[in-house]
Amino acid sequence: MEFGELARQQLPRLYSLARQLVHEDAEDLVQECLLKAHRSVDDLRDEQAAPAWLTRILVNCARDRYRMRDRRPRESPLPDVEDFSLYRTIAAEDPFPYSDSLHLDFLCRFGPEDVWAVLRGLPELYRVPLVLVHMHDTATKQAARTLGVPLGTLLARLHRGRKLFERDLWDYAVTHDLLRERTPEVKGMPR
């Protein structure tokens, strides 16, 4: 497969990943990734490994940007979320008392933009593993290789990232008024 064909084939996946990594700079990041990939295409021996190879280049480009902006991911102290459970919080707070499917109703209040906003609010250290594994279906061993960390470190960051994500989903719903009961629309009623 020629480089151009590979790059075109991988564009949607790379763009989606780049949006989660750097948001508004996604297009620039993908172009930087493709430029580096094109320059080092000799390093790629196995065509099957091309998607993972491109992912690694993209993630490294994003990390370079974090460093340049002094936003290097750090192991910063975070609120204790180890015991947080979104499921139980929703059940305890019962935001939609007339609902027969309380938990699903909670998720339905979130549009894609809301999910991205919550993800973008997570520290990079936890967001990148979460995006790779849960949005891009990357196996945990592959994600660890991509990020250059031991598998145990990757799993610990995933664990913490998911708990933070649960907690932040709840906080976002509270602060963005997603928990208000919606008035059912009645057909034929004048506005």
Place this chain on the structure above:
Amino acid sequence: MIRCEDAIRELWGYLADEIGPGERRRVAEHLEACRRCCGELEFLGELRSFVAAAGEQLPSDARVRMETFIATLEGSDDRPDAL
């Protein structure tokens, strides 16, 4: 049997098959006896699918710009283009 608090900490890992066999067995034992944690496991499955479905599509204008960029790379070829 492990407590709910301990099971909850492991549910994501259980769902994603990231925990060891011993821990997996302990969580499975707990789930057999605890309907509430089964409900939580089911919810986390929904949440996982929900996140997976939230990926962003490549807008057509961005695709055109990036394909032009790829064509430029191919045109400025000082690198071998066959993989």
